Amino acid sequence: xxxxxxxxxxGLGFFWLHTVLMAAHAWREGQxxxxxxxxxxxxxxxxxxxEARGEGExxxxxxxxxxxxxxxxxxxxxxxxxxxxxxxxxxxxxxDGTRIDVGAGTRAEVWVEPGQRRAGEWSTSTDLEGxxxxxxxxxxxxxxxxxxxxxxSLGDGSxxxxxxxxxxxxxxxxxxxxxxxxxxSSLVSSFDPRPWAARHARRAQLAAVAFVVLAGAxxxxxxxxxxxxxxxxxxxxxxxxxxxxxxxxxxxxxxxxRVPPIHRVGGLWRSPRSVSS
Amino acid sequence: MKVVxxxxxxxxxxxxxxxxxxxxxxxxxxxLALLLTPVFWxxxxxxxxxxxxxxxxFLNAVVIHNHLHKGVFHAKGLNRAFRFVLSFGALYPxxxxxxxxxxxxxxxxxxxxxxxxxxxxxxxxxxxxxxxHFPNVVGPNTFTGVKRWAxxxxxxxxxxxxxxxxxxxxxxxxxLMTVDFWAAxxxxxxxxxxxxxxxxxxxxxxxxxxxxxxxxxxxxxxxxRAFNWIMCNNGLHTIHHNRAGLHWAxxxxxxxxxxxxxxxxxxxxxxMLSYLLRTYALRFEREAPVDGxxxxxxxxxxxLPSTRERLAAAxxxxxxxxx
Numbered sequence: 001x002x003x004x005x006x007x008x009x010x011g012l013g014f015f016w017l018h019t020v021l022m023a024a025h026a027w028r029e030g031q032x033x034x035x036x037x038x039x040x041x042x043x044x045x046x047x048x049x050x051e052a053r054g055e056g057e058x059x060x061x062x063x064x065x066x067x068x069x070x071x072x073x074x075x076x077x078x079x080x081x082x083x084x085x086x087x088x089x090x091x092x093x094x095x096d097g098t099r100i101d102v103g104a105g106t107r108a109e110v111w112v113e114p115g116q117r118r119a120g121e122w123s124t125s126t127d128l129e130g131x132x133x134x135x136x137x138x139x140x141x142x143x144x145x146x147x148x149x150x151x152x153s154l155g156d157g158s159x160x161x162x163x164x165x166x167x168x169x170x171x172x173x174x175x176x177x178x179x180x181x182x183x184x185s186s187l188v189s190s191f192d193p194r195p196w197a198a199r200h201a202r203r204a205q206l207a208a209v210a211f212v213v214l215a216g217a218x219x220x221x222x223x224x225x226x227x228x229x230x231x232x233x234x235x236x237x238x239x240x241x242x243x244x245x246x247x248x249x250x251x252x253x254x255x256x257x258r259v260p261p262i263h264r265v266g267g268l269w270r271s272p273r274s275v276s277s
Numbered sequence: 278m279k280v281v282x283x284x285x286x287x288x289x290x291x292x293x294x295x296x297x298x299x300x301x302x303x304x305x306x307x308x309l310a311l312l313l314t315p316v317f318w319x320x321x322x323x324x325x326x327x328x329x330x331x332x333x334x335f336l337n338a339v340v341i342h343n344h345l346h347k348g349v350f351h352a353k354g355l356n357r358a359f360r361f362v363l364s365f366g367a368l369y370p371x372x373x374x375x376x377x378x379x380x381x382x383x384x385x386x387x388x389x390x391x392x393x394x395x396x397x398x399x400x401x402x403x404x405x406x407x408x409x410h411f412p413n414v415v416g417p418n419t420f421t422g423v424k425r426w427a428x429x430x431x432x433x434x435x436x437x438x439x440x441x442x443x444x445x446x447x448x449x450x451x452x453l454m455t456v457d458f459w460a461a462x463x464x465x466x467x468x469x470x471x472x473x474x475x476x477x478x479x480x481x482x483x484x485x486x487x488x489x490x491x492x493x494x495x496x497x498x499x500x501x502r503a504f505n506w507i508m509c510n511n512g513l514h515t516i517h518h519n520r521a522g523l524h525w526a527x528x529x530x531x532x533x534x535x536x537x538x539x540x541x542x543x544x545x546x547x548x549m550l551s552y553l554l555r556t557y558a559l560r561f562e563r564e565a566p567v568d569g570x571x572x573x574x575x576x577x578x579x580x581l582p583s584t585r586e587r588l589a590a591a592x593x594x595x596x597x598x599x600x
Binding site: 080 | 323388389390395396398399400401409414416418428429430458464467484
C-alpha cells in the first residue's frame with residue numbers, strides 16, 4: 001500500500017469518527033426530548049385559565065426580543081436577541097375540576113404553538129407602509145438597529161398544559177456560554193407538548209440513523225473493488241461533500257428540535273417598494 | 278514635516294508593515310510548498326510531508342487570524358490578494374474571520390445570542406469527544422452566521438470578496454484534483470480540512486472553563502516561548518482580547534506587563550501539549566470553570582479600557598480590513 005492510499009484510509013477513518021459523533025449529537029437531541037416526555041408522564045396536567053392576574057388579563061406570556069438590521073436595500077432582517085418566558089399569575093382549573101393558584105413570577109417555560117402569528121410580527125409588506133416603512137428601514141441601517149418584540153400571551157379562557165408549577169423546578173444551567181434547560185423544567189404550554197416532543201425526538205433520531213447510512217453509502221462506493229478506481233474516486237469525492245453536508249444537516253436538526261420557548265423566529269420584512277420592483 | 282514623513286517612510290520595512298510579518302509570509306510559503314509538491318512530484322508523498330502539511334495548515338489558519346486583524350502588507354491590494362492565498366490554504370474564505378472572529382467572538386456573543394464558537398455548543402460528558410466534535414458544530418454556526426451578517430452588512434465589498442475567496446479556494450483545489458485525485462485528496466484536501474478545523478478547535482481550548490464575562494479571566498494562555506514564536510504570539514489570548522488593536526508582535530510585552538500578574542494561574546499554561554493530555558486524555562469530564570468575579574479586584578478591572586471601548590477597538594480593526 002502506498003502512503004497516499006494509507007492516508008486515504010486514514011481520511012475515511014476520520015470521516016467515520018465524525019459521522020458517529022454527529023449522529024450521536026443528533027441522537028442526544030432526541031434523547032433530551034424523550035427525557036422531557038418521561039418527566040411529563042407524571043405531572044403534565046391540562047386545564048383552562050379561569051383568572052388571569054397579569055396586566056391586560058394575561059396569565060403567562062412569551063416574548064421574543066429582536067433587532068432588525070438593514071443595509072438600506074428596503075429589507076429588514078430580524079435577529080432574535082432574547083427569549084423571555086413570564087408567568088404573571090392567575091388561577092387554572094384543571095380538567096378534573098381542581099383549581100390551582102399560580103403565583104406571579106413562578107419560574108416556568110412558556111410554550112406557544114409553533115407557527116402561531118405573534119403580536120408585533122410584520123408578516124406581510126403591507127403591515128408597514130409609507131413614512132413608517134421608510135423610518136423603520138432608516139433606523140435598521142443604524143448601528144443600534146430597529147428593536148422589535150414579538151409577544152404571545154395566554155389569558156382568560158386559554159387552554160393550557162402545566163407541569164412542575166407546584167415545585168421549584170431546576171433552573172437552566174449555563175455551560176460554556178450556552179444555556180441548557182433541565183428536562184424537569186416547569187412548563188406552561190398553550191398546546192399539548194407531548195406529540196410535539198415525540199415527533200421531534202423521532203426526527204432527530206431518524207436523522208442520526210440517516211447520517212450513518214449516508215456515510216455507509218459513500219464508504220461502500222469508495223471501497224468497491226477495484227479500490228482506488230473510478231467508483232472509488234466518486235465515493236471519496238462524495239465522502240468529502242457528505243462530510244461537510246452532514247455538519248450543516250446537524251445544525252438543521254439542532255435548530256429544528258429547539259423547544260418552542262427558544263425556537264429561532266427571525267424574520268424578513270420587505271418594504272412595499274422593494275416587493276413591487 | 279515632509280522630511281520627517283519621508284524619514285519615517287524610509288524606516289518602514291519593504292512591502293510588509295512590520296519586519297516580523299516575514300515570519301508569517303515564510304509560514305505560508307512553506308505550507309504552500311508542502312501542499313503542492315506531492316501533487317506534482319511523487320517522491321514527496323511521504324508521511325512526514327503529510328504531517329508537516331497538517332501542522333502548517335494550522336499555522337496558515339493562525340496567519341489568517343492575524344492577517345484579518347491587521348493586514349500583513351502596506352498595500353491594500355496585496356493584502357486582498359494574500360487573502361486568496363490563505364483561503365486556498367484553508368479551503369474556506371479568510372474574510373469569514375471578520376464577522377465570525379473579529380466581531381462576534383471578540384464580543385463573546387452574537388447580539389444577545391451565544392458566540393458562534395462558544396464552548397457550550399458541545400456537551401458530551403466525555404470531554405475528549407467535545408474536543409473532537411467541536412468543529413462539526415461550530416463550523417456550520419459560522420457559515421450560517423456569516424451569511425446572516427453579509428445580508429445586513431453595509432460593506433458592499435465584503436460579499437464579493439468572500440464569494441471570490443470561496444470560488445478561488447475550491448477552484449484551485451478542484452484543479453489539483455484533476456492533476457492527481459488521490460494525491461490531492463491525501464496531501465491537499467485533508468491538510469486543508471485539518472487546519473481549518475483545528476483553528477475552530479482552538480476556541481474551545483482557549484475559552485473552555487474560563488469566565489467570558491470577566492475582564493481578565495476570559496481566556497486561557499499558552500506562554501511557552503518557542504510555541505509563541507511559531508504561533509506568532511497566538512498563545513497570548515487574554516491580551517489579544519483586551520487590546521484587539523495591538524499587533525501580534527507587541528503582545529508578549531503587553532502580556533507580561535498587564536496579564537501575567539492578574540489572571541488565575543490555571544489560565545497560564547506552559548505547554549499546550551501537556552494541557553491537552555491532562556484535560557482531554559487523562560480526564561473524563563469537563564473541569565469546573567474559573568470564577569472571574571471571585572478572582573479579580575476592582576483595581577485590576579479599572580486598568581482596562583471599558584468594555585465598550587475594547588469592543589469598539591475590536592470592531593474598528595475588523596472593519597478596517599473589510600473591502
